[in-house]
Amino acid sequence: MEKGKKTPRAHCLVLAYPAQGHINPMLQFSKRLELKGLQVTLVTTRAISNTIQRVSSSTSIPLETISDGYDEGGRIHAENIQAYLERFWQVGSKTLVNLVERLNSSVSGCPVDCIIYDAFLPWGLDVSKKFGLVSAAFFTQSCAVDSIYYHVHKELIKLPVSKSELILLPGLPPLEPQDLPSFLYKEGSYPAFFDMLLDQYSNIDKADWVLCNTFYELEKEVVDWLAKLWPFRTIGPSIPSMYLDRRLENDRDYGFSLFEPNNYACMNWINDRPKESVVYVSFGSLIDLSIEQMQELAWGLKGSNSYFLWVVRESEEAKLPENFLEETSNKGLVVTWCSQLEVLAHEAVGCFLTHCGWNSSLEALSLGVPMVAMPQRTDQSTNAKYIMDVWKMGLKTPVDEKGIARWKSIQNCIEEIMEGEKGKEIKRNASKWRQMTKQAVDAGGSSDKNIDEFVDAILHISSSNCR
Structure with a gap:
């Protein structure tokens, strides 16, 4: 006991x-x-x-x-x-x-x-x-x-x-x-x-x-x-x-987990990255992105100035752009699953690009990690509204008339949080919410x-x- x-x-x-x-x-x-x-x-x-x-x-x-x-x-x-x-x-x-x-x-x-x-x-x-x-x-x-x-x-x-x-x-x-x-x-x-x-x-x-x-x-x-x-x-x-x-x-x-995490590869890789230099990307256990959205996300990550750790479930791997893994091997790691809490708690993580599922949102709040919000369905759009406009600890990626977040808007949101002036305020708010979750x-x-x-x-x- x-x-x-x-x-x-x-x-x-x-x-x-x-x-x-x-x-x-x-x-x-x-x-x-x-x-x-x-x-x-x-x-x-x-x-x-x-x-x-x-x-x-x-x-x-x-x-x-x-x-x-x-x-x-x-x-x-x-x-x-x-x-x-x-x-x-x-x-x-x-x-x-x-x-x-x-x-x-x-x-x-x-x-x-x-x-x-x-x-x-x-x-x-x-x-x-x-x-x-x-x-x-x-x-x-x-x-x-x-x-x-x-x-x-x-x-x-x-x-x-x-x-x-x-x-x-x-x-x-x-x-x-x-x-x-x-x-x-x-x-x-x-x-x-x-x-x-x-x-x-x-x-x-x-x-x-x-x-x-x-x-x-x-x-x-x-x-x-x-x-x-x-x-x-x-x-x-x-x-x-x-x-x-x-x-x-x-x-x-x-x-308990429905997926087998690849923690060894994740933590070995992230341990070698500088403080707040990594964008962690995950869309949870259920979200299936369209091929078009998957490729826009890939190009946005590739074009940003940050390292990235991207969770892509096995069922989604075929949607990645051709040669993407080879072309980004110097700045990114793609895994099928990992211990999200362990990654979010790591000092190398500077922001979390997320679908805004409630569990993921609470985990980021609890660990003081700023978010780039890319809601897809169900409650995620409401959570994204709160992340950006109420708790002020993230940015929501704009979408076009097809509902697709394009690579440039994704890249801009990442760079604003990781490097921009607005990102400094977002990081302060994230730190505040980390203290408040602990106090609760x-x-x-x-x-x-x-x-x-x-x-x-x-x-x-x-x-x-x-x-």
């Missing part, structure tokens, strides 16, 4: 949507709950568990599985995403009931007291109510994005959004249509996913707690507004402890207090005697 951990006196199941960007923050939150005295079990699908690699011993959180109806391959084996989500709801809820019953009847474990469910899976709340357990919805996206979707769910934002409309919502800055999640300004894109996002709110008023992977100081106004709707608490940023409060010894990574999770910080309050409530109602 890690230093500071307490003997568990209550048991929480943490139900994660089966994607890396959802598993990571929920697993990290689980570690914090364990540190504060709860028994925690992470739950995901059998299909995703077959692909997860335990990349370190940084987590002792046990993993249990349920079925999404496609145990051999998950979503890719479904006819379409709508069929997958419907089947997951039907089969997942039944197998989650079976799991709770099994854990409750175990003679050597802990009966379940609480289900913390990814808000993408609202049927987790229904299962919790069936057993009379404490229920907690967990939002893995920003409060700003959660608020926008809530307003759409309540039909307070009318679709389609006019291209000239200025959207004014409580607690948010004025938003232009292109600042909204892509499901709204590109109506009809990924309709089944859009329905899932709105379904998050179908029963949330019945949840005992609503938790969000952000911290109060980052989104004060909208947090205050959401707290008027629900028992809402911010508990983030949920990233490994050694990059923040250091209370969990050796907690340097999330512990330090003992007595805003997120730490909220986690303590949640844990105390679970322990107060717990009937468990962990055996």
